[in-house]
Amino acid sequence: MGVLLDNLGLFLGAITGFLTPLALFHILWSTLLGIVIGALPGLTATMGVALITTLTYKLPPELAILILICVYVGAIYGGSRTAILLNIPGTPANAATTLDGFPLAKQGLAGRAMGVATTGSVLGSVIGIFFLATLAPILGNYALKFQSFEFFWLAIFGIVISGHLTALDDPIKGWIAGFLGLMTAMVGQEGIHAYERFTYGTTELLGGFALIPAMVGAFGFAEVLSVMRNPQAEMADNPQDSVIPKLADITRYWRTIIRSGLIGTIIGIIPGVGEDIGAWVSYAAARRKSKEREKFGKGSVEGLMAAETGNNAVVPGAIIPVLTLAIPGSAPAAVLLAAMFIHGIRPGPMIMVESPQFVYQVVAMVFFATLAILVYGLALTKPLLKVLAIPRTRLLPVVFVLCTIGSYAITNRIFDIWVMIGFGIAGYILRQMKYPMAPLVLGIILGDLLDKNLRRGLVLTDGDLTPFFTRPICLVLWLVTLSSILMSIGPFRNALQRAVRVVWPGTRRDAG
Amino acid sequence: MARERAAPFVCPGISGAWFMCMFKADFLTGLALLLVSAFVLIESWHMPRLEHLKVHPLSVPGIVPAFLAVVLLVFGLVLVGRSIRAGGHRVGFNRDDLRRVLAQPGNQRLLLTAALTIGYAGILIGNTPYWLATGIFIFLFVVAFEWRRGMAVREFRRMGLVAGILAIIITAAVALAFERLFLVTLP
Structure with a gap:
């Protein structure tokens, strides 16, 4: 009880800490910018957070992270506008929103659809915030037990699960992307003996590929190329009906909201999976449980609510492993993690020992960002739609100018601009060939963790692999990892399904 | 017998040809992965063992890149194998295809x-x-x-x-x- 009150005190302290004119000013502009970024087709949350990171180098750490979280939350919410009105997701997180959002808009209910999206996003964030505030301290304390063996498996688990869930049709492509990311992280001076790997005498590569230029390239430049290649989208008619959310939508679909919020948070906690998967899984679960299943895909309010609750709940969920394990739960959270490192914040298992107040500051940041999207959702929906009319031919050169100067600004090196270009081209080609970007980014972040912990673990046991497989957390992690791999192999999956049918004869053929 | 013309490399949208195109891309990616993995394996092998520093042989710098290279090598083999089975290695690409790609x-x-x-x-x-x-x-x-x-x-x-x-x-x-x-x- 005492601990709970202490934590509540820390949270209230964090809330009051941000009740200053300067912090409120930053919350308002950055959330608005996030919504605009999310609403503009081609500008994703990851790209937005990466670009804004380059503008916050000189700010105090708390304000910089506050701005980035507001951009992150705003962008995931803002993407619903484009999904509803243009039938193209503003960010990948809003892909499931198009299924029912656009049909509602076609029925002349665009305003109602946006009200539902606002309700879902706010409630999803609130559910996620609850778990961020309650789970992060528990997980943080639990993570103190992690040793090299657990961290090694956590890296492999993250890559395999993220690779599987972000490339469900062809998991091998997700795994290849993840392992390519890990391989990329091998470039530069390694952390145990300071040997320079794959640098070939280049001083610029001593520290490896800088994360922010790499992400700006993979998510910014690649997106510029992708958007310019696709034909310009046509906008549907502006909404004429009210955008004010209805209380009846909450009372009627409260089960869907809670379920989607829970699913979103759990998906967020899983390393490198992200908002898009959170929305899809929530949508699929809502459809399976719904009494109005036939309306899904034709303008179901419940479907729209599930997708928007699910994707916004991922945001706080994805921040939980960032704070407690220094492992990102999604691609934008990966940039957030990189930004924390840049600002001298050291997230990870020690955070609850060294700076527990920072965890609650982050909770308060997400809380304020959620309040801001509610305000903008109610007050500024129709004026905000004007940004959708900006032609891409005028917007994207500006975005690319920011990609370039942002990559350069971190260390004033032209080399980082080339890193951005290289990762942009590679990211574009990989995306065209259906390789997901999230595991690649996760791999770049986890490479160092995997490298140090595998070698440390092997040294500690003098080459004995047993602890890697027998320690309780390791056992769970490698079993889940192995199951994920085996379940994607056709003959094994079929054999398992046959075995399940033998044991439970009533099981449907498509089960599992 | 006239030689059958290989399917075009152009990706004209979601169709059978698109899948062929993807198999061709997978075939080429698989080959590239095999080359990269082989290169990393050789480089890892040549990295110093630091015996003069009496470091533990399992903490040498090349061990993790080698491990990753082996995993990518396996993935490369799977990609190449399954694209060969699907006929991806036979998909041709000539000057007309290039012209058609550039005309889009x-x-x-x-x-x-x-x-x-x-x-x-x-x-x-x-x-x-x-x-x-x-x-x-x-x-x-x-x-x-x-x-x-x-x-x-x-x-x-x-x-x-x-x-x-x-x-x-x-x-x-x-x-x-x-x-x-x-x-x-x-x-």
């Missing part, structure tokens, strides 16, 4: 974007004053994509004016923000 408006826009962006960030930046490079880039980008064949002179002038104003405003805003506010020495 989307690909033309892509190539123009790539040329303008790489020309700006890779060539102009660092070799030209920042404000000049950025101004030229924004102006050219807008003009290149908004120009249409048969455009009236008045329309063309208006477009040029918009591009010019946008170039001046964005260049000034970005240069001032980064130089004065974020204290970055512009390239």
Whole structure:
């Protein structure tokens, strides 16, 4: 009880800490910018957070992270506008929103659809915030037990699960992307003996590929190329009906909201999976449980609510492993993690020992960002739609100018601009060939963790692999990892399904 | 018997040919993965063992890259194997296909974007004053994509004016923000 009150005190302290004119000013502009970024087709949350990171180098750490979280939350919410009105997701997180959002808009209910999206996003964030505030301290304390063996498996688990869930049709492509990311992280001076790997005498590569230029390239430049290649989208008619959310939508679909919020948070906690998967899984679960299943895909309010609750709940969920394990739960959270490192914040298992107040500051940041999207959702929906009319031919050169100067600004090196270009081209080609970007980014972040912990673990046991497989957390992690791999192999999956049918004869053929 | 013409490499949308195209891409990616993995394995093998420092043999720098290379090698073999089974290695690509790829408006826009962006960030930046490079880039980008064949002179002038104003405003805003506010020495 005492601990709970202490934590509540820390949270209230964090809330009051941000009740200053300067912090409120930053919350308002950055959330608005996030919504605009999310609403503009081609500008994703990851790209937005990466670009804004380059503008916050000189700010105090708390304000910089506050701005980035507001951009992150705003962008995931803002993407619903484009999904509803243009039938193209503003960010990948809003892909499931198009299924029912656009049909509602076609029925002349665009305003109602946006009200539902606002309700879902706010409630999803609130559910996620609850778990961020309650789970992060528990997980943080639990993570103190992690040793090299657990961290090694956590890296492999993250890559395999993220690779599987972000490339469900062809998991091998997700795994290849993840392992390519890990391989990329091998470039530069390694952390145990300071040997320079794959640098070939280049001083610029001593520290490896800088994360922010790499992400700006993979998510910014690649997106510029992708958007310019696709034909310009046509906008549907502006909404004429009210955008004010209805209380009846909450009372009627409260089960869907809670379920989607829970699913979103759990998906967020899983390393490198992200908002898009959170929305899809929530949508699929809502459809399976719904009494109005036939309306899904034709303008179901419940479907729209599930997708928007699910994707916004991922945001706080994805921040939980960032704070407690220094492992990102999604691609934008990966940039957030990189930004924390840049600002001298050291997230990870020690955070609850060294700076527990920072965890609650982050909770308060997400809380304020959620309040801001509610305000903008109610007050500024129709004026905000004007940004959708900006032609891409005028917007994207500006975005690319920011990609370039942002990559350069971190260390004033032209080399980082080339890193951005290289990762942009590679990211574009990989995306065209259906390789997901999230595991690649996760791999770049986890490479160092995997490298140090595998070698440390092997040294500690003098080459004995047993602890890697027998320690309780390791056992769970490698079993889940192995199951994920085996379940994607056709003959094994079929054999398992046959075995399940033998044991439970009533099981449907498509089960599992 | 006349030799059957290989399926085109062009990806015309979601169709059977698109899958063939993906199998071809997978085949080539698989080969590239095999090459990269082999290269990393050889490099890892040649990394120092640091015996003179009496370090533990399992903590040597090459061990993790080698492990990752082996995993990628397996993935490469799987990609190559399954694309061969699907006939991806037989999909041809000739000059006509290339011409067809280049004739697609989307690909033309892509190539123009790539040329303008790489020309700006890779060539102009660092070799030209920042404000000049950025101004030229924004102006050219807008003009290149908004120009249409048969455009009236008045329309063309208006477009040029918009591009010019946008170039001046964005260049000034970005240069001032980064130089004065974020204290970055512009390239």
